[in-house]
Amino acid sequence: MxxxxxxxxxxxxxxxxxxxxxxxxxxxxxxxxxxxxxxxxxxxxxxxxxxHEKGEPKIIKFKIKNKNDLKTIVYRSPDASVHIPELEAEISPGIASKGYITTIEGILTSIKEKLSIMGDDENINVLRQRIEGIISGAEESVTIILDDDSGQSRINSSRVEIIKKK
Ligand SMILES: [Zn+2]
CATH class of the missing domain: 2.20.25.420 (ZPR1, zinc finger domain)
Structure with a gap:
């Protein structure tokens, strides 16, 4: 060095x-x-x-079906945004965004933490309770979507659906 x-x-x-x-x-x-x-x-x-290594732009979808799915390992690259369409929730890559290894539960928890910062609005509270319900026992089935132009993100499950972006 x-x-x-x-x-x-x-x-x-x-x-x-x-x-x-x-x-x-x-x-x-x-x-x-x-x-x-x-x-x-x-x-x-x-x-x-x-x-230096760029993959094909892609979208990765994973449906949470049971409590075990919460432990699934996720690598989210710095370019990836995360959506949960059922909750209308989104994490965008920020300017200083770093890639990180987490779990499905970790993603849900960080969305919940983001909501806490947003305050005490009734809609936010309802959303927070829904996320808590999913974390505590998959009360409802939601889809995690990683949208990644670098193509480096992954979700370690055989049940992921990968869609190539044009
Ligand atoms: Zn100095």
Whole structure:
């Protein structure tokens, strides 16, 4: 790992930043390059990641049918948005979105947490209760849809339906 002094200045303390480039290989994403700008004075760090392996744009659908399905492993790539049409819920990829490995339950929980931030509206409370019902025992059957232009996301189940995007 080489580090180079750059002409850029630290946004915190105005010292010169150092640049480090590192290649790596990670599960699900394959080859990546990590670009790090670091300030030796105040430890400020700015990290960006280039992903080199792109798959075919695709949509992955998974219907939750029982409590066991909640434990299904999901990899959501940074490009993927998550929809649950029955709940009219959606998680969009943000600018600083990172890929992560989670479970179906983890996705439902993060939607529930997002709803908590949105406040105390009656519709939101109803939606939150429905999600709690699904988490506690699959009270209703809903569909998780991952829409991913990088094609790297996956849901580890033999019951997934994969639709290629044009
Ligand atoms: Zn600094």
């Amino acid at each position: 080489d580090e180079k002094k750059t002409e850029s200045r630290c946004p915190n303390c105005n010292s010169f930043l150092y640049y480090i480039e590192a290649d790596n290989e990670i599960p699900y994403e394959g080859k990546i390059t990590i670009h790090t700008y670091v300030c030796k004075n105040c430890n400020y760090k700015n990290i960006t990641i280039d992903r």
